Amino acid sequence: MFKERIYNFSAGPSMLPLSVLEQAAAEMTNYRGSGMSVMEMSHRSKVYISIFDETKADFKKILRVPDTHEVVFMQGGAWLQFAAVPMNLISATGKADYAVTGNFSSLAMKEAKKYGEIRVAASSEDKNHTYIPAQSELKISPDAAYFHYCANNTVYGTEWKYIPETNGVTLVSDMSSNILTKPVDVAKYGIIYAGAQKNMAPAGVTVVIIDKKLAGKELPYTPTMMRYQTMIESDSMHNTPPCYTIYMLGLVLKWLDAQGGIKGMEKIKTAKAKILYDYLDESRLFKGCAAREARSDMNVTFRTGNEALDETFAKDAAKAGFDNLKGHRAVGGMRASIYNAMPTEGVQKLVEFMKDFEIKNK
Ligand SMILES: Cc1ncc(COP(=O)(O)O)c(C=O)c1O
Structure with missing residues (x-):
């Protein structure tokens, strides 16, 4: 039994800033005079839309997301993106290249194999994923629809220190465990995705940053809710979004700004x-x-x-x-x-x- 909060070194879900939890607690039953909890609001209400819009605008501002890209809030965790990425992108050539530098990149690759020809561009398996392959070791083919890598390997404790050069092949990155920890040149990426439960918010929302020109070319059987084009056109509101988690992300972004x-x-x-x-x-x-x-x-x-x-x-x-x-x-x-x-x-x-x-x- 602990009377005070402990230091929680969990890989995720993980600690949230104390001031954010306190603010959420203070606003829990009556959000800023609305007479309701954020949990109880219609996602189409004026009050909730203003929370949503501000959160999205703050995210774009903090990560300097260029106008070429859109930020969408999805559900299903990073795992759903393991399938959504190939479903939305692979039709360009039917092939994609993956760097395998840990268990999540390996799982992402395995999932992608259901949708096309997937090749290993590099692997660190020979040394139990204790290192990151150098640029010179990446075998990215010009006929790949995209190249996928996991920017931070949560399990093995390794992190890419450079942005892979793909010579024109669309770059895709799983940034679940290091998003919002350093500046990112978003323009270099076709897609960045990240589950919230490490650096952003409680579990339940996945942030996807998409170069808008890549959307709308998905495989014909792609579920509606996995189509990036649907998410862009509906501003992530095709169905009920994870409202409360997005609100929490908004609070975390304000906290981050203050840091x-x-x-x-x-x-x-x-x-x-x-x-x-x-x-x-x-x-x-x-x-x-x-x-x-x-x-x-x-x-x-x-x-x-x-x-x-x-x-x-x-x-x-x-x-x-x-x-x-x-x-x-x-x-x-x-x-x-x-x-x-x-x-x-x-x-x-x-x-x-x-x-x-x-x-x-x-
Ligand atoms: C780098 C990375 N990718 C993907 C995942 C899977 O995320 P989710 O549980 O949100 O599907 C995790 C979870 O720990 C992760 O660390």
């Missing part, structure tokens, strides 16, 4: 991750799992080399208020997910706890 916007967020997250990685580099007990140059600033994977000790660490840490540090079963060891809402203090305190644990387990 200095995307540049401010980038500074904070870089410094935050460095605290943990610097300690891992000097520790004689804990070792980082990812190759140094591919380290993710969002998901920090590490281990002691002794499975029983890893288990003890995760358990002791949870008791001390640092929860969800057990690594994904595909990697083992530990994983600290330090998304935007994790305060710097949480990472500093975790490092203090790790140092103590190291002394006790020499």
Whole structure:
């Protein structure tokens, strides 16, 4: 039993900024004099439309989404996009190329295989996904309808540090675990998609950024709700959108703006991750799992080399208020997910706890 909030290092759903939760709580039963909770509003009401419009405008402004692109709010998680991307894009040539750098990119590729000829453009499987292939290792064919990569590998703790050059092939990225953590040159992408439950909002909404010229060429059997053109034409309101989650995203975007916007967020997250990685580099007990140059600033994977000790660490840490540090079963060891809402203090305190644990387990 904890009287206070703990530091929750969950890979997702994960922490939300405390001030956002408090504001949502204060507005829960009567949103700004409307006499209703946001949960109770018609998605077509004036009051809700103003929440929706402001959230979308703030998102576009914060990520500097150009006019060539549209932002739509979908449901079904990033997983639905594993199918929606090929269904909407593959008709151009019937073929697509995928970089496999972790489990989610591998799952995305497997899903896409139902809709066309899918080829591996690069893979980091030979070293258990501890690194990111270099540009020179990417085999992207000119006849690919698109090239897909996962910008941050949540499970393995690696992150692409460069935007792949595709020589004209449409670029698609799953940014579920690092969207809104650094500036992105959106114009370079055909599609960016991201589930909300790490850096944006509670689970339930998936943000998709689409180059508008790519929409409307979907496979004929694409479900209406998976057609990007439908989402664009209806401004994400073809049916009832995940209203409350979009409202929460709006609150998070205001909070993010107050942190200095995307540049401010980038500074904070870089410094935050460095605290943990610097300690891992000097520790004689804990070792980082990812190759140094591919380290993710969002998901920090590490281990002691002794499975029983890893288990003890995760358990002791949870008791001390640092929860969800057990690594994904595909990697083992530990994983600290330090998304935007994790305060710097949480990472500093975790490092203090790790140092103590190291002394006790020499
Ligand atoms: C990079 C990445 N892609 C996709 C997913 C799947 O997301 P969802 O559960 O929203 O379908 C996750 C979930 O953790 C993820 O981290």
